Amino acid sequence: MGLQERWDSTKLDIANICSDCGRDPEEVRIIAVSKTVDPPVIAEALACGMRDFGENRDKPFNEKRSAYPDANWHFIGHLQSNKAKQVVGRAHLIHSLDRPSLLLAIEKEAAKLDIIQDVLVEVSVSGEESKAGIAPDELDAFLEQVCMCAHVHCKGLMTMAPQGDLSVAQNTFEGLRNLANIMGKTYGERDNICMSELSMGMSEDYRVAIEEGATMVRIGRRIFSDNFKA
Secondary structure, X not given: OOHHHHHHHHHHHHHHXXXXXXXXXXXXXXXXXXXXXXXXXXXHHHHXXXXXXXXXXHHHHHHHHXXXXXXXXEEOOOOOHHHXXXXXXXXXXXXXXXXXXXXXXXXXXXXXXXXXXXXEEEEOOOOOOOOXXXXXXXXXXXXXXXXXXXXXXXXXXXXXXXXXXXXXXXXXXXXXXXXXXXXXXXXXXXXXXXXXXXXXXXXXXXXXXXXXXXXXXEEOHHHHOOOOOO
16 A cells, blocks of 8 residues: 555545544544654655655754745644744644643744744643653643743643553543643633643544544654554
């Protein structure tokens, strides 16, 4: 199966999942996680119809973005505070705001550029030590800090689920949705915070993520790998 076939298959599967749970497929954006592919593959991906790409390291993010500036480039990985200047103003959306020091670094760089940087707050819903993110019980206080940053716009939340157990993944995604609902009621009137986006679900678990309300799914291997078994 070639890239076009894998892309079409992924879109069809997501459309079917949305139909099963009463959602409009247009509500779910596919972020093609391109971190494992070389820049020339992006040209083929664009020809297939992909427009949103996700990278997790600043150097390849900038190399591919420079080569293909018309695509929407999402930064989805851990971002060091001292590398914020490499991403701010270049990322369509930063999915991984996970600590106060990074918030301040993003605000500083965005202020220098006189822009608003859109972000998602990463939340460690599962509590798994290997997963980055704000603890759920610290999210309220962290969003208060976001409110004080005039050049940062929080569009919603992101999380990663533990691998290997879809029931655990579903509980994780349900937890993020519930947090978004609560925070939306608390911060819905703030100018720079909304809870319109939920970035959750990857190649193995995007079905349950969509069932729990994901608006963005980050899919890499299902699209780009010949070896992935759907």
